[in-house]
Amino acid sequence: MKVSVIIPVYNRAELIAQAVESVLRQSFSDFELLVVDDGSSDGTWEALQRCGPRIRALRQEHRGASAARNLGIQTAAGEYLAFLDSDDLWQPQKLARQVQYLDQHPEVALVHCDGWVIKGQEVPADLASRATFYATRLPPHGPEAPARLMSTPIITSHLMVRSEAVKRAGGFAEDLWLHEDADLILRLLEAGQAIAYLPEPLVVKRDLPDGLAQHQLAYILESIKVQKRSFRRSTVLHPILVPTLVRSHRLAAWALYQNSDRRGFLCHCLAAWRLRPRSLRLPLALLALLLPHPRGLVFLIRLWKMGNASPGKLS
Template identity: 30%
Template sequence: MQVSVVIPFFRDYEYFPEALESVRRQSHPAAEIIVVNDGKDAKSQAYLDQFDDIIVIHLPQNLGSAAARNAGISAAVHTWIAFLDADDVWLENKLAMQVKFLTDNPQFDGCHVGVCTFNQQGIQNTYLNKPGNLQIEDMLIDTHILPSAFVIRRQALLDINLFDVKFRCKQDQELTLRLAVAGYQVGFINQCLIKLRRMDHGNTTSNGHKIIAGAWQMLRKHRQLYRQYPGTLSCFIYLSLMTAGGKMRGLERKSCFVLGKTMKWFIPSLRKTANGSP
């Protein structure tokens, strides 16, 4: 099974070498490594030119990770696509275990793996509590599949018109929701096989605002689905508020937490809701 790896790159000079090396170390080698430079300039072009074992696509301006991934998917020549963010790290048997899973379970069109978050102090948290076969209800509520954990048939992505480039946040949840609606099956390997870097890359409050904006886009685009699956709307809003609040400060942080906890108090179905994805 041949897998094309797609890595969006936007000024990730500090962490990209570690991410790339984790692909090179895979026990099941990647068939090709496509790096999409999301905003070409002289510095990024010269930097990426030094790596002789990658295919580089230069986008003329910064269009966001959804557009960068779409460019990589379109350029790929193999049946399967794996994504890796330029600051994350794969464990060396990640691809091998996904290839084995998909070979042994041909009913699945893709699979994802457990996630460990880490920073300069080491591993922070491990996330393994995921559904074994994602359903529409799951994807309406939470972002269960992160790009760095995902292997999927290229044709499945083409069939649903790839990532929605209008989304700058929650684009991974929105994509996998459309996969579920289209009937594609995604399985889960209950092992931590990627390390997701958790750093403050920029303005924390801005990240919280992006989560709220992405949630609003999800609600507007898929409002009919939320109506079809009662209970998913309140869970989605609760998790979005709590996640956004965790990335804000001051009054905005407090307001998100108060609204979220108030919803959880008055809606019984929320009392068993998990704390969200990494």
Template identity: 30%
Template sequence: MQPTTVSIIIPCYNKRAYVAATIKSALAQTHPCEVIVVDDGSTDGSLNEIKHFDGRVEWVTGPNRGGCAARNTGVEMASGEFLQFLDADDILPPDKIARQLAALSNAPEGSVALCPWRMLHDDGRVDLPDPRPYWKSYDKGINFLLDMWMHGGFFPTHPWLVPRALAEASGPWNTELAADQDGEYFGRLLTLSGPAVFCSDTVVHYRSPPEGAVSRDKSRRAGESRIQAFEVVAESILSRRNDRAARRACLSRIRKTAYALREFDDMVAKAAAWEKRLSVFDFSPSLPPTARGLVGLLGIKRGLQARALLKT
């Protein structure tokens, strides 16, 4: 039997200080992997760092088109049966791929693997993992997604190991989004997947996002993107199951999204429209305690108004 092939895809834009360590962590995998680095028009010398690994990795460079386009380019170049996405400032432990492949070896076709993650700081500190209720295996990916949405959490791109066939079925990374690109991508993928296998015996490191990172963008454009990402995934969920659990999870997610965007009245109004559509009463646990009570009783729009009055 031929060994399972895995492609590690690293998009890079202006990560000169980190990209070499990231590539080394990919090359250090105990299960040999194809490593593909896509330089997205870096201007800080990142490409020179990448070229040091010429012959050990495949690399390509081009104009800056964004991380999603770079990942799509990497997928097009990849030959592996499984895909591992790895941002250019994050780190994989050497056993990550091997342990997840072992966990998937007896899993049904279309299963995905994921693992814990912990925050890595520039001074070398590594936070302890912060376990959540959904850090466990699920019989279907959509059930994992609903629990994660219900509790308001997220996973970065590199805890996952994804079958290429499943990635192709769910579609490419959305190059139109300005924020929550990974939430939208993996959300679509999970609504189609088989079991989600949680591998607690390996842990990846996630670089603490610096100022200016996509995850910290609070602009109107980023807010509109977060709403759009929610709507795409919510429609995919509700097309497959429209029970109370699915509607509660969607409600929790849109309320948390609107809470973070509460300065934009039109985005709060979109969330209120979703509340009406979902038609379920719930105190969404993804919100802070005070907001949870007010929004649960009054709805997102009036609940936020009441919160503002209480604060003044």
């Protein structure tokens, strides 16, 4: 078996058939399709039974997308793994193009591609003429992958990865509910694995109102957790992680300030200062904390626009 396609699904009865169909319409045929129902309660399991004999449906108690993907990884027989979120869609040539790339580049562990991000469920008729995800972003790949990954994510539905590389890295972290894909990719990079980019739009990602990434502060805080883990595991990515962590702590502090959480604001300012102890940002931030609105906000805006970080301690 060349490729194992893994779809984790939770309460997506109205969309899962479309995701499955986009896999079954692939021009590449040497694949198995594993769909892991993460304890759905809306009829998703019944919808899977109607998807035909080409899929292998697995079921588990509700433990999250990472646990569902890991069950798929444990069951998979493919040389390569490809993951599709249950509300996303693939273009028919997606598997073929990425298999071809990995076959031709044995030194690469993971290849990802471009795609479109759309609002809502309906795929627009003019999709092909719309700007793609990486049209205005720098895709992570090659020697620049670690730095770019910190500012531009690799979307899980966009990637294909060697099965052995994922298993050696330990699969997906099941205690993370956001950024579990970035956590896995960081572990691959820490191990010296190469990441490549295929500049072709092969995926349609739906940006739905109930998506986890809609929760901005939680999104930032989970990002900090993932970055800290990498920082503590290995020194390999420290030159990239230190300035990224400083920026993430600033973003968290800013969000908490806007929420009138002064204590949280101060904690993240201190965390950023420990990473860059010579920075003047902490005393300026403290001054901003004492000033009446909106003058304090003006100080913070200026604070957030200043310079880059240099190495220090991790809080």
